Amino acid sequence: MARVSKRHADPVARLRKAIETGHFLPGQRLPELELAEWLGVNRVNVKLALGKLDQEGLVEVERNKGARVRVISREEAVEILQTFASLETLIARNAAAKATASDGERLKGILAAVQKAQAEEDYVEYSQQINRLHAEIRRIAAHATAARIVATLNVQIARFRLQTLLFPGRIKQSIQELKEIVDAICAADGVRAGKAMLEHLNNMGKALEQNLTQIDA
Known part of the structure; x- marks a missing residue:
């Protein structure tokens, strides 16, 4: 993943936009370390962002498996x-x-x-x-x-x-x-x-x- 230019951009908004525009596709895994590098934030912020998007129904966070973009039936x-x-x-x-x-x-x-x-x-x-x-x-x-x-x-x-x-x-x-x-x-x-x-x-x-x-x- 190429790092975004705005290191301090809201990770929730950035991830939401990336899902909206198809940068991350349905079913795609979202590794925390790679996302932290891409967003220019630490893993704690990534984890919080993924939790928020899980609540919104955009990603699925599975215990011991990490997160992925949610597939809509x-x-x-x-x-x-x-x-x-x-x-x-x-x-x-x-x-x-x-x-x-x-x-x-x-x-x-x-x-x-x-x-x-x-x-x-x-x-x-x-x-x-x-x-x-x-x-x-x-x-x-x-x-x-x-x-x-x-x-x-x-x-x-x-x-x-x-x-x-x-x-x-x-x-x-x-x-x-x-x-x-x-x-x-x-x-x-x-x-x-x-x-x-x-x-x-x-x-x-x-x-x-x-x-x-x-x-x-």
Whole structure:
């Protein structure tokens, strides 16, 4: 593992981001000594970070075996996506009711960044910009309870999204779906925004299911 440049960066945040972006893959072992070197911290901090991520459901810490990135079952993936889709649909409707003109411009700017990342085939950046777009929609919606629950699912959703990039045509389809969401919010059309968000996440779920089926075959 190459050492990160910021030696004193929060090890929990660094590890969470590494799992989110696919730097560490499902099932991959996470040796404490190697992580300590990679993060530039001592093993005590690594152990505490792994314990926190174990509580979040991102890693599994097994006695006498160490830690590994947690593998999500097909059934749990479906449940996570269903929960996320329901909450994000509510959030999109709320955002459409509350968005100002400047909010709309910010959403369009982030959408342009998504399109730029796609054109440059930078798929980690592409996924991160989509996360940013969803975060901005949540900010506009100002639904604290929904946002708090969604925050616990974000890393898993980001992992799923990266997997769906392997499905042919999904990226272009996704961008069109995101444009429809942004357009609906800017038009203050809550019904349309909610429907567009639900369709976007349902299609993501279908792509994930097909990708998992291909892997299992």
